[in-house]
Amino acid sequence: xxxxxxxxxxxxxxxxxxxxxxxxxxxxxxxxxxxxxxxxxxxxxxxxxxxxxxxxxxxxxxxxxxxxxxxxxxxxxxxxxxxxxxxxxxxxxxxxxxxxxxxxxxxxxxxxxxxxxxxxxxxxxxxxxxxxxxxxxxxxxxxxxxxxxxxxxxxxxxxxxxxxxxxxxxxxxxxxxxxxxxxxxxxxxxxxxxxxxxxxxxxxxxxxxxxxxxxxxxxxxxxxxxxxxxxxxxxxxxxxxxxxxxxxxxxxxxxxxxxxxxxxxxxxxxxxxxxxxxxxxxxxxxxxxxxxxxxxxxxxxxxxxxxxxxxxxxxxxxxxxxxxxxxxxxxxxxxxxxxxxxxxxxxxxxxxxxxxxxxxxxxxxxxxxxxxxxxxxxxxxxxxxxxxxxxxxxxxxxxxxxxxxxxxxxxxxxxxxxxxxxxxxxxxxxxxxxxxxxxxxxxxxxxxxxxxxxxxxxxxxxxxxxxxxxxxxxx
Amino acid sequence: xxxxxxxxxxxxxxxxxxxxxxxxxxxxxxxxxxxxxxxxxxxxxxxxxxxxxxxxxxxxxxxxxxxxxxxxxxxxxxxxxxxxxxxxxxxxxxxxxxxxxxxxxxxxxxxxxxxxxxxxxxxxxxxxxxxxxxxxxxxxxxxxxxxxxxxxxxxxxxxxxxxxxxxxxxxxxxxxxxxxxxxxxxxxxxxxxxxxxxxxxxxxxxxxxxxxxxx
Numbered sequence: 001x002x003x004x005x006x007x008x009x010x011x012x013x014x015x016x017x018x019x020x021x022x023x024x025x026x027x028x029x030x031x032x033x034x035x036x037x038x039x040x041x042x043x044x045x046x047x048x049x050x051x052x053x054x055x056x057x058x059x060x061x062x063x064x065x066x067x068x069x070x071x072x073x074x075x076x077x078x079x080x081x082x083x084x085x086x087x088x089x090x091x092x093x094x095x096x097x098x099x100x101x102x103x104x105x106x107x108x109x110x111x112x113x114x115x116x117x118x119x120x121x122x123x124x125x126x127x128x129x130x131x132x133x134x135x136x137x138x139x140x141x142x143x144x145x146x147x148x149x150x151x152x153x154x155x156x157x158x159x160x161x162x163x164x165x166x167x168x169x170x171x172x173x174x175x176x177x178x179x180x181x182x183x184x185x186x187x188x189x190x191x192x193x194x195x196x197x198x199x200x201x202x203x204x205x206x207x208x209x210x211x212x213x214x215x216x217x218x219x220x221x222x223x224x225x226x227x228x229x230x231x232x233x234x235x236x237x238x239x240x241x242x243x244x245x246x247x248x249x250x251x252x253x254x255x256x257x258x259x260x261x262x263x264x265x266x267x268x269x270x271x272x273x274x275x276x277x278x279x280x281x282x283x284x285x286x287x288x289x290x291x292x293x294x295x296x297x298x299x300x301x302x303x304x305x306x307x308x309x310x311x312x313x314x315x316x317x318x319x320x321x322x323x324x325x326x327x328x329x330x331x332x333x334x335x336x337x338x339x340x341x342x343x344x345x346x347x348x349x350x351x352x353x354x355x356x357x358x359x360x361x362x363x364x365x366x367x368x369x370x371x372x373x374x375x376x377x378x379x380x381x382x383x384x385x386x387x388x389x390x391x392x393x394x395x396x397x398x399x400x401x402x403x404x405x406x407x408x409x410x411x412x413x414x415x416x417x418x419x420x421x422x423x424x425x426x427x428x429x430x431x432x433x434x435x436x437x438x439x440x441x442x443x444x445x446x447x448x449x450x451x452x453x454x455x456x457x458x459x460x461x462x463x464x465x466x467x468x469x470x471x472x473x474x475x
Numbered sequence: 476x477x478x479x480x481x482x483x484x485x486x487x488x489x490x491x492x493x494x495x496x497x498x499x500x501x502x503x504x505x506x507x508x509x510x511x512x513x514x515x516x517x518x519x520x521x522x523x524x525x526x527x528x529x530x531x532x533x534x535x536x537x538x539x540x541x542x543x544x545x546x547x548x549x550x551x552x553x554x555x556x557x558x559x560x561x562x563x564x565x566x567x568x569x570x571x572x573x574x575x576x577x578x579x580x581x582x583x584x585x586x587x588x589x590x591x592x593x594x595x596x597x598x599x600x601x602x603x604x605x606x607x608x609x610x611x612x613x614x615x616x617x618x619x620x621x622x623x624x625x626x627x628x629x630x631x632x633x634x635x636x637x638x639x640x641x642x643x644x645x646x647x648x649x650x651x652x653x654x655x656x657x658x659x660x661x662x663x664x665x666x667x668x669x670x671x672x673x674x675x676x677x678x679x680x681x682x683x684x685x686x687x688x689x690x
Contacts, residue, residue, distance in 0.1 A: 280535040
């Protein structure tokens with residue numbers, strides 16, 4: 001069996017990068033910005049600087065902690081049929097993208113700030129689509145109280161979908177109510193059924209967000225999977241070179257691995273590859289482009305070198321709408337990540353450098369994902385698959401439409417069938433926009449689909465947790 | 476001869492050579508050239524050229540930031556002499572910028588500061604994780620025309636609103652224009668909290684700053 005794959009780094013390249021990463025960790029250090037994190041490191045005799053809230057991490061500790069990270073990570077769904085095991089599957093899982101500020105109305109072209117109602121609609125769509133394995137808050141609702149918004153978002157994710165969900169936890173005080181909510185829904189400890197994974201965004205260059213770090217230190221005690229997501233930008237918060245950006249990214253990643261493994265040995269970690277490029281005119285984050293594809297490729301290979309399950313930043317676009325640019329960028333970045341062997345790929349809904357999302361983009365991303373999946377399929381080149389008998393029977397000239405093998409293999413998926421992309425004769429006029437058609441299909445799915453609802457008593461319990469926390473926090 | 480010196484001063488800014496800029500500024504003072512001439516005929520010409528080259532798409536952020544750093548280095552040498560002569564720099568405005576409390580994201584704010592410097596503003600960068608009280612103290616001390624508040628997290632955006640309220644409580648609101656920015660912020664949010672301006676990126680920030688001050 002043969003499977004397409006893509007590599008960039010030689011063994012010497014990987015060793016070179018690793019040695020530079022270790023040099024940075026040992027000589028430059030990392031600012032954890034959290035006294036609690038420094039306590040964890042100091043207890044392991046890591047040299048810490050309490051004034052700067054930073055530490056220099058010895059290579060031996062990096063290597064020890066890397067050996068402790070589980071190579072397979074369970075991302076559990078509310079229904080076990082949606083469980084994902086990262087690190088052992090033949091095909092990558094595909095996750096939604098997260099936290100856009102704006103929703104784009106595909107028909108009118110208007111942008112507006114997202115609301116909880118928008119988020120629920122997106123979650124319902126993500127639950128309906130078989131291409132989606134993991135949900136995320138595709139849009140960041142602006143009509144929620146920031147103090148409790150994460151709890152409302154997780155409630156929406158769990159009620160509108162039975163799939164695993166991930167999100168960032170920026171407030172340590174939310175960890176306890178969050179755990180209560182998750183265990184109430186799953187009916188089991190999180191260690192057995194982790195319905196949620198937490199995204200930990202480090203801050204380049206070489207820093208951790210203090211409150212996010214503190215929240216993750218509590219979450220790892222419950223073995224909640226942590227998706228470590230450094231986001232250095234070439235040229236601004238990382239060196240302009242591919243290797244320099246990789247080094248900063250990996251130093252932040254490994255510093256998080258060390259911290260979390262010291263706090264909770266063998267806690268599940270997923271390594272995200274969200275390094276990107278800064279626009280050299282504005283400094284803005286660019287989530288797509290050839291440099292992004294190369295960064296993904298190099299970082300996925302390095303994460304495999306470290307034996308870490310990976311979640312690659314994949315099918316997003318800097319385009320303003322779901323247009324040709326969006327398709328080209330998404331495929332260029334996503335396909336490279338898939339061929340590099342990423343265990344999961346962030347895939348659905350990203351426009352405008354992750355600031356915008358739209359229903360049509362989610363639908364069209366499904367087509368990109370399906371093409372990627374088809375490209376990754378293993379190919380068998382033994383005698384049966386070449387159907388030599390048919391070639392002999394059909395002989396010179398003739399056709400294969402009458403062959404049973406054609407009928408069988410076409411049905412078995414040898415022929416890719418798109419649900420939205422247009423094929424066939426050009427016709428006499430330009431057909432309606434594929435974007436509008438995609439948006440209409442999304443609306444149909446949203447109207448028709450409903451995830452198995454949460455039990456009423458669970459919903460009441462969750463509402464009580466959120467209300468009680470809100471009152472407590474107000475005090 | 477003097478014109479040659481001024482041309483070299485301008486070139487240090489164009490080349491982004493902060494150390495050389497400081498050395499030439501000192502050399503100019505030592506040669507008896509007035510600090511205002513050194514600034515206006517030397518270094519300001521350089522930063523103006525950097526701005527023009529950026530606007531034409533020939534220079535990019537690294538040149539802009541490094542040019543601003545060189546300018547800053549030269550001004551640091553000249554400032555004591557300018558203070559003695561009681562002649563202020565001609566500036567487009569005075570700005571204080573910072574990332575709000577609880578937020579250590581800095582790069583966007585740093586780029587805006589460099590762009591404003593290149594556009595002729597006198598800029599004081601208050602850093603990141605800046606407490607509301609610190610912003611108020613800075614406004615009292617510097618008496619800026621503009622206060623720029625950056626937030627990169629939805630959880631820290633409320634501190635932009637708190638800072639504006641604190642300005643009102645301190646009786647300082649009328650004396651300063653407030654601009655906000657940062658990836659999760661929007662024009663609607665700026666309007667909601669009573670900011671005077673909003674920018675989506677650093678280029679927009681300079682245009683918005685000039686527009687607000689002219690209004």
